[in-house]
Amino acid sequence: MSEPARGPVVIVGAGQAGMQLATGLRQLGSTASITLVGDERCPPYERPPLSKAYLTGELERERLWFRHEQAYARQDVELRLATRAVAIDRAARTVTTAAGEVLPYEYCVLATGARARRLEVPGAELAGIHLLRGLDDADRLRAAIRPGVEVAVVGGGYIGMEIAASLTKLGARVAVIEAAPQVMSRGVAPVVADHVARRHRAEGVRLETGVGVAGFVGDEAVRAVRLADGREVAAELVVVGIGAAVNDELAAAAGLATDGGVPTDACARTADPAIFAIGDVAVQDHAFLGRHVRLESVQNAVDQAKAVARTLATGTPTPMREVPWFWTQQFDMMIQMVGWADAGLEWVLRGETATGAFAAYALADGAIQAVHAVNRGADYALGRRLVRERIRAEPGQLADPAFDPKTLLPARRGR
Numbered sequence: 001m002s003e004p005a006r007g008p009v010v011i012v013g014a015g016q017a018g019m020q021l022a023t024g025l026r027q028l029g030s031t032a033s034i035t036l037v038g039d040e041r042c043p044p045y046e047r048p049p050l051s052k053a054y055l056t057g058e059l060e061r062e063r064l065w066f067r068h069e070q071a072y073a074r075q076d077v078e079l080r081l082a083t084r085a086v087a088i089d090r091a092a093r094t095v096t097t098a099a100g101e102v103l104p105y106e107y108c109v110l111a112t113g114a115r116a117r118r119l120e121v122p123g124a125e126l127a128g129i130h131l132l133r134g135l136d137d138a139d140r141l142r143a144a145i146r147p148g149v150e151v152a153v154v155g156g157g158y159i160g161m162e163i164a165a166s167l168t169k170l171g172a173r174v175a176v177i178e179a180a181p182q183v184m185s186r187g188v189a190p191v192v193a194d195h196v197a198r199r200h201r202a203e204g205v206r207l208e209t210g211v212g213v214a215g216f217v218g219d220e221a222v223r224a225v226r227l228a229d230g231r232e233v234a235a236e237l238v239v240v241g242i243g244a245a246v247n248d249e250l251a252a253a254a255g256l257a258t259d260g261g262v263p264t265d266a267c268a269r270t271a272d273p274a275i276f277a278i279g280d281v282a283v284q285d286h287a288f289l290g291r292h293v294r295l296e297s298v299q300n301a302v303d304q305a306k307a308v309a310r311t312l313a314t315g316t317p318t319p320m321r322e323v324p325w326f327w328t329q330q331f332d333m334m335i336q337m338v339g340w341a342d343a344g345l346e347w348v349l350r351g352e353t354a355t356g357a358f359a360a361y362a363l364a365d366g367a368i369q370a371v372h373a374v375n376r377g378a379d380y381a382l383g384r385r386l387v388r389e390r391i392r393a394e395p396g397q398l399a400d401p402a403f404d405p406k407t408l409l410p411a412r413r414g415r
């Protein structure tokens with residue numbers, strides 16, 4: 001494209017990415033008609049608090065909305081809630097809703113996100129087994145928690161560990177079951193994963209690692225989780241947090257190729273020049289990382305949406321070049337991560353884990369590729385620049401507490 005979008009833009013999925021795109025288009029002065037179609041009942045909302053402050057009751061429901069419903073109307077964005085898109089006709093350039101309404105588009109943007117993956121094992125249909133992706137899930141889970149209740153969280157990734165921390169705070173007795181040898185091990189510095197495990201144990205969370213789940217035990221309601229080694233973990237309530245399944249069926253049914261998500265170029269364009277894909281659903285050719293990835297993070301959803309807003313508002317294809325970053329909060333730990341952590345990186349520790357505030361820097365071929373900080377916001381903030389600018393460092397320098405990694409940055413004029 002070389003012209004701004006003039007015809008209708010239909011955004012399918014009113015989550016983080018869809019909301020950001022709709023508002024971003026208006027902020028950039030786009031005059032195209034914009035329809036934001038979402039199948040949930042409430043206005044677009046933030047998901048991160050669902051496993052954190054909203055689950056513990058520290059954040060009220062209305063505080064989750066990005067903005068009130070009327071704010072969309074004021075920006076002339078047509079927000080269709082409780083509306084499911086069921087088909088895309090690429091030849092006719094229309095989106096059809098479950099109610100049979102046909103919405104014509106010049107550009108269609110898929111922002112359908114992902115859903116929580118179910119664990120298909122015997123007993124999976126028992127009452128008391130929860131998933132957590134949306135607000136309704138969080139409300140159901142919160143309503144089921146009372147002090148002393150025995151909970152098994154299946155999956156020790158960041159969502160599982162956040163849920164474990166939040167439910168422990170509410171007085172539940174929590175066990176986490178993780179098939180890998182360590183919790184939070186995928187894409188996280190080993191020293192950070194070890195610290196997280198220690199911190200959870202200190203709070204009374206039982207960690208069963210290196211063992212899978214064979215099934216759930218109970219008559220109508222779940223009573224225990226049966227582990228692959230035959231042992232049982234008693235649980236009146238189970239939360240399954242084993243990752244996400246991508247909502248790419250709409251794209252596939254429209255004849256677009258899918259490959260664990262909807263493949264796009266660096267500007268979020270799919271194989272059909274009239275259709276873009278952003279957020280959790282997109283497998284993008286990542287301009288900074290130089291590889292195809294599907295990322296599940298607020299940063300990715302927001303930055304991709306901003307880039308597509310620019311593309312559609314100006315007519316100039318705009319790639320998303322941002323360095324990936326992410327955070328998770330568990331107990332008193334604010335963990336912030338920037339960069340890309342492959343297995344086998346060389347990690348250097350700055351600070352002492354015993355203090356509860358430290359950072360791990362990852363080097364790849366002599367350059368800083370990732371920084372993972374626990375309660376060390378300054379290292380994280382600096383890390384964003386060090387990683388973006390692919391700054392080189394020696395492991396010995398980074399490990400030296402007297403060395404200031406800020407000095408690695410090239411001097412700026414006026415600094």
Ligand SMILES: Cc1cc2nc3c(=O)[nH]c(=O)nc-3n(C[C@H](O)[C@H](O)[C@H](O)COP(=O)(O)OP(=O)(O)OC[C@H]3O[C@@H](n4cnc5c(N)ncnc54)[C@H](O)[C@@H]3O)c2cc1C
Binds near residue numbers: 047048132159279326
């Ligand atoms: C519990 C939880 C905690 C998280 N914590 C963090 C965190 O701490 N930090 C972080 O960076 N990220 C976190 N994330 C991830 C982050 O929330 C997601 O990466 C982000 O929401 C992705 O935005 P999205 O717009 O792609 O998808 P979503 O926000 O999932 O929005 C997609 C929307 O599209 C709707 N939809 C799907 N299909 C259709 C259809 N056919 N028609 C109409 N609507 C449709 C969906 O129902 C949904 O409302 C968390 C996620 C969860 C679930």
